[in-house]
Amino acid sequence: MKWVLVSVMVTATVLSDLLQSFEMKRAGEQSVGARGLIRLLKMIAHRKFLILAIVCMAFSFFSFMALVQAEPLSFAVPASAASFVLETVLAKLVLKEQVGVKRAVGALIVLAGVALLGG
Amino acid sequence: MWLRTYSILLLFIALKAAGNLSLAWGMQHLERNASANPLYYVRAIFDPFVALGIVMLIVALLTRMVLLSLADLSFVLPVTAVGYVLAALLGKVVLHEVVTTQRWIGTILIFAGAALVSSTTQITTQKTTGESPK
Numbered sequence: 001m002k003w004v005l006v007s008v009m010v011t012a013t014v015l016s017d018l019l020q021s022f023e024m025k026r027a028g029e030q031s032v033g034a035r036g037l038i039r040l041l042k043m044i045a046h047r048k049f050l051i052l053a054i055v056c057m058a059f060s061f062f063s064f065m066a067l068v069q070a071e072p073l074s075f076a077v078p079a080s081a082a083s084f085v086l087e088t089v090l091a092k093l094v095l096k097e098q099v100g101v102k103r104a105v106g107a108l109i110v111l112a113g114v115a116l117l118g119g
Numbered sequence: 120m121w122l123r124t125y126s127i128l129l130l131f132i133a134l135k136a137a138g139n140l141s142l143a144w145g146m147q148h149l150e151r152n153a154s155a156n157p158l159y160y161v162r163a164i165f166d167p168f169v170a171l172g173i174v175m176l177i178v179a180l181l182t183r184m185v186l187l188s189l190a191d192l193s194f195v196l197p198v199t200a201v202g203y204v205l206a207a208l209l210g211k212v213v214l215h216e217v218v219t220t221q222r223w224i225g226t227i228l229i230f231a232g233a234a235l236v237s238s239t240t241q242i243t244t245q246k247t248t249g250e251s252p253k
Contacts, residue, residue, distance in 0.1 A: 066160070069151070073206055074218045076143070106237075110233055114225065
């Protein structure tokens with residue numbers, strides 16, 4: 001059961017990040033500040049991918065709540081790092097980013113760490 | 120300037136850890152939910168410890184935004200990976216969780232791997248408008 005929750009949490013987190021990254025890059029650079037924030041909020045309301053990203057974020061948070069209820073904190077928080085692995089794979093495949101050796105090795109180390117957490 | 124950056128960095132790490140701890144404490148003391156009923160989680164938000172945890176996590180998120188205005192993402196992300204180790208420590212000390220040697224090794228590997236992955240964060244794809252990667 002715990003790995004199901006970890007999978008849901010990580011998939012939702014990564015999906016949310018990918019949708020945000022995709023849509024925000026398409027929107028161009030945003031400014032910070034009061035006027036920038038209002039424009040940002042307006043933009044969120046008009047872009048369905050950003051709304052979907054927020055829904056995914058909520059899913060991810062609720063799964064984290066379920067996970068910390070059933071499993072120790074010392075498992076739940078480190079396990080959430082599995083998102084780095086999926087994110088790296090999808091950044092390469094979906095966003096067509098260049099994944100360097102350092103990032104690939106890092107993702108593999110995280111994967112090994114998460115595998116060890118279960119024990 | 121660096122003192123301010125490091126103070127905000129410490130504040131962020133502390134808020135995130137305390138927020139997770141409060142959330143975990145609150146959730147662990149709630150009546151268990153057998154079904155995946157989303158309403159259960161909406162109700163859980165009103166538990167004082169869960170609510171406190173969520174507020175701290177939101178403030179942590181805002182602190183992180185301030186931090187990102189002072190320091191590069193490629194500095195912030197690897198440094199904040201220490202949060203994984205901190206969560207394991209707090210779980211052991213405060214929540215009296217059993218953390219096996221294998222889990223410690225896993226946590227350290229996650230910290231190292233996350234720091235490595237996030238230290239490479241930069242823009243590698245072409246954007247429509249933008250500044251060059253730092």
